[in-house]
Amino acid sequence: MGKLIYHVHVSVDGFVEGPGGVFDWAEMGPELSDYGAELDGRVRTLLYGRKVWEVMSSYWPKAEEVSDHPHDLRYAPVWRSKPKAVVSRTLETAGWNTRVLDGPEGVRKLKEEGDVLLNGGAGLAGALADAGLVDEFLVMVHPVVLGGGRRVLPVDGRVGLRLEEARVFDGRVTLLRYSREV
Structure with a gap:
C-alpha cells in the first residue's frame, strides 16, 4: 500500500489562500524547487481536488509559453507526463493523463498503486x-x-501527528514534515 502525502504551502498564520482566494505569495526558490522535483520523482500519482485541478490544468500545459521562471520551466514537463487524478463529483473527464475519482474510496484504491x-x-x-x-x-x-x-486543514476532529523533519529552504521557507500517529 502506498502513502498519501499532503503537500501544502501555507502562511505563518495558517492560510493556504489569502482573502478572495489570492495565491501570489508562495516563493519557489532553487532549493525548494529541487525538493519539489525530488518529491514529484518519488511518487506515482499527483492528486488534486477539482478547484486546484482547474488552476493546475489551465497553467501547466502551457507554462513555458507564459513564464521563464526556472521552477516553471522544470516542473511543466514533469506535470504533463506524470499520472494524475482529480477528485470530483462534477467532472467526467479531465485530460492530461488524468483520471477522475469519486472520493475517499477512489483515493484508497489509488494508494494501492503506489505513493500519491x-x-x-x-x-x-x-x-x-x-x-x-x-x-x-x-x-x-x-x-x-x-x-x-x-x-x-479543515478537519472534523483531532489528528495526532509526529514531527519527522524540519528544515529551511532558500533561507525563507520552512518545511515541517509530519507523519500521522496511528
Whole structure:
C-alpha cells in the first residue's frame, strides 16, 4: 500500500489562500524547487481536488509559453507526463493523463498503486484526513501573514501527528514534515 502525502504551502498564520482566494505569495526558490522535483520523482500519482485541478490544468500545459521562471520551466514537463487524478463529483473527464475519482474510496484504491502526492486542496485534504487516508503532511511555511482566507486543514476532529523533519529552504521557507500517529 502506498502513502498519501499532503503537500501544502501555507502562511505563518495558517492560510493556504489569502482573502478572495489570492495565491501570489508562495516563493519557489532553487532549493525548494529541487525538493519539489525530488518529491514529484518519488511518487506515482499527483492528486488534486477539482478547484486546484482547474488552476493546475489551465497553467501547466502551457507554462513555458507564459513564464521563464526556472521552477516553471522544470516542473511543466514533469506535470504533463506524470499520472494524475482529480477528485470530483462534477467532472467526467479531465485530460492530461488524468483520471477522475469519486472520493475517499477512489483515493484508497489509488494508494494501492503506489505513493500519491496531494498538492494543495485544503478541503479535499481535510476530508481525506478525516477518512484516515493521509499518511504524511508536508507543510511549507512561507514568511507571510495573510490575515484571512482558507485554512490549511479543515478537519472534523483531532489528528495526532509526529514531527519527522524540519528544515529551511532558500533561507525563507520552512518545511515541517509530519507523519500521522496511528
